[in-house]
Amino acid sequence: MLLEHTVYADSGFAADSAAAHYAGDDALEPWLQRELLRLGWPLQRRRVRAKQHVFRAGQPRTALYLVHAGCFKTALVSEDGREKITGFRLRGDLLGLDALDMNAYACDAVALDTGELWEVPFARLRSELPQFQERITALLAREIRRDWTWMLALGTLGADQRVVTFLFDLAARLQALGFSGERLQLRMTRAELGNFLSLTLETVARSLSRLQARGLIEVAGREIVLRDRAALSGLLAAGGRVH
Amino acid sequence: MLLEHTVYADSGFAADSAAAHYAGDDALEPWLQRELLRLGWPLQRRRVRAKQHVFRAGQPRTALYLVHAGCFKTALVSEDGREKITGFRLRGDLLGLDALDMNAYACDAVALDTGELWEVPFARLRSELPQFQERITALLAREIRRDWTWMLALGTLGADQRVVTFLFDLAARLQALGFSGERLQLRMTRAELGNFLSLTLETVARSLSRLQARGLIEVAGREIVLRDRAALSGLLAAGGRVH
DNA sequence: CGAGTGCTTGATAGCCTTCAAACGTAGTGG
DNA sequence: CCACTACGTTTGAAGGCTATCAAGCACTCG
Known part of the structure; x- marks a missing residue:
């Protein structure tokens, strides 16, 4: 069964929502949907089932994926086999952001249940929609704060x-x-x-x-x-x- | 004594340097210096001494700072007083990146010894230099990967x-x-x-x-x-x- | 029905924390 | 110049919390 959520998520830590964010901070998903519609670009959907990999670390980075339904995990694997899950991603979260400056993905992304992803045409959006770059920047900064908050929690x-x-x-x-x-x-x-x-x-x-x-x-x-x-x-x- | 380094740092984890990065990936500092010179903008320097705060979490975010000399720590402090140092920053690292989408700084930045900072006119650079936005994006993504690598290390x-x-x-x-x-x-x-x-x-x-x-x-x-x-x-x- | 996977609970051991004391050093004021 | 204080560091002893190893149970699926 697919999770068809009705509202949209802040990918950040709960406590973070009180902070002052990027102005005009409506959720990514409806904004993206609206813009893609306006530009007349087709929406590439991708269905995945539990335990299925969206991408693996090292694979060529072909796209960013917006979680539309389901729950995913992103995980780092070290050379000697130690694994570390870096987060659980829900609707509205973006997969692949952390490899934005690389040609290859930096982590594994795995579906935990049945889900649906939207392929985000990052290159075209970045060049044609200046606001998109700012959104990406905001998402990246938020992810950093989220990680730091977890580092604090795990350490103390x-x-x-x-x-x-x-x-x-x-x-x-x-x-x-x-x-x-x-x-x-x-x-x-x-x-x-x-x-x-x-x-x-x-x-x-x-x-x-x-x-x-x-x-x-x-x-x-x-x-x-x-x-x-x-x-x-x-x-x-x-x-x-x-x- | 100020540390006058002669080469420039990759702020990422050591193991990260082998990965494929943003094309044209020369160091931030010389690039910034060159561009500021070209644009004719004055370089705002700020000297700090050991234990002096560059900024504190919650303060209005007035600027980004590029570490030119010295060693700094960035730290998160929770409501109940638990502190967590999120990183030690050397020459070439950027302070304040994590609050790029906010009006206030998200962490404390403290000098560990005598140092010098360069004030980065973020708003003007972003609007007038499209490459700058991409550089910032790359730095943010790299910081995320750095954090994840440390989360892996600390957890395992x-x-x-x-x-x-x-x-x-x-x-x-x-x-x-x-x-x-x-x-x-x-x-x-x-x-x-x-x-x-x-x-x-x-x-x-x-x-x-x-x-x-x-x-x-x-x-x-x-x-x-x-x-x-x-x-x-x-x-x-x-x-x-x-x- | 059997195999596989995931979850729970118990016993034990180990690593790190906590509490404590002593030492060295740097900064400061008499 | 030196005593003095504050801070940082080292080391010891004891305890606590979590990991490890092990067993049993529930559930799913072929």
């Missing part, structure tokens, strides 16, 4: 706090996409979640069990319900290492 | 390996700036180093002591000499957690 928070931070972030993004924000449908395995949070899959499972035991959340496989946002926030406010 | 490597990775990265950058690449003059405290590597200052000190005890490096306060690059590389090749 304990396991439970990282998990809660993730749940809050995902809830905020899903809510911005028109979902409940209370009932989360995870699209990634515990291993992938742990990889992203720099934890083992066992630690993630244990953390979720602990939070459930305290009545803060409800866990049923990949469906998670946030039961007590206040208490969860309290867990975060407890503060982590200061180093 | 042990303390000693993180320290060695940092030393290699710094050595490569200093070498690109015309320094020896063997004898490193650290400009940050053990606490700052630990913060960046998501370790405590004690763990960093212990790690350096261990590496010295094995004869791999020589430590004298903030001066570090890489004695056995092969063995150090071997430490990294040993591999970390795979999660």
Whole structure:
């Protein structure tokens, strides 16, 4: 089943939405759709199924992809096989941005469930639509801030706090996409979640069990319900290492 | 004493230099100097001393700064006081890039020693020099890849390996700036180093002591000499957690 | 129904953090 | 010039948190 969201996402960290952004900051997807229509360019759609690669690191960079439906992961793989998931991408997020200045993709992009991508004619848009360049710049800067916020979280928070931070972030993004924000449908395995949070899959499972035991959340496989946002926030406010 | 480097730095991760970059990829500083001269715009210089803030998160973003001399740190501070150093910036690096789409700076930038900054007239350059926009885009994308590489390192490597990775990265950058690449003059405290590597200052000190005890490096306060690059590389090749 | 995958939970070990003390150095004012 | 204070660094001892190893369970799919 495809996720047909009704609202559009801010790809940044939840806390970031309060900051002052690029003026005229409406969502990328409707803007792109409008502009492509106006220019009379055909919209190239691409359907993908779970576990299917959108692109791999090192492949020639042929296009940018806008996530229209589904959930994707972007991951870095080092020479010696260590993998690191750099983010989970939802509708409105752009895949391939990080390789904008290269001829090859810099990471792997993999679909976590059935999804649809829009091919973004980057070269033509950049040359013919000056606003597009600014949008791209804004998206890149936002991604940097998002990464930094996660680096802060991973470096200073304990396991439970990282998990809660993730749940809050995902809830905020899903809510911005028109979902409940209370009932989360995870699209990634515990291993992938742990990889992203720099934890083992066992630690993630244990953390979720602990939070459930305290009545803060409800866990049923990949469906998670946030039961007590206040208490969860309290867990975060407890503060982590200061180093 | 000011660091008057003779060559120019790639702000990216050392391993990144092998990748295919933006065509015409000569260093930012000489290019900028040339263009400003050509346009007849005066070069605004700003001198800073150790521990002096270039800007703070939340302040109105008045300018971008190109590091001309000295070493700087950029750091994120969360509401509850947790700090995370996002990078150490040397000559050729640009400060303030991450807030390009905002009216306020997104991080703190602090001088670690005496240094000099060049004020970059971003708005005018962007509107009058189309190439500049592309350069900025490339720098942003490169910063993202740099962050991801560090996220991978911090998430999968042990303390000693993180320290060695940092030393290699710094050595490569200093070498690109015309320094020896063997004898490193650290400009940050053990606490700052630990913060960046998501370790405590004690763990960093212990790690350096261990590496010295094995004869791999020589430590004298903030001066570090890489004695056995092969063995150090071997430490990294040993591999970390795979999660 | 069997194989495969993903999830949970337990026991143990290991690495890093925390707390603590001592040392060296640089800056400062008497 | 030197005592003195503040800061940075090193090292030790103990503990905590997470990783590792292992087993059992649930679910899906061929």
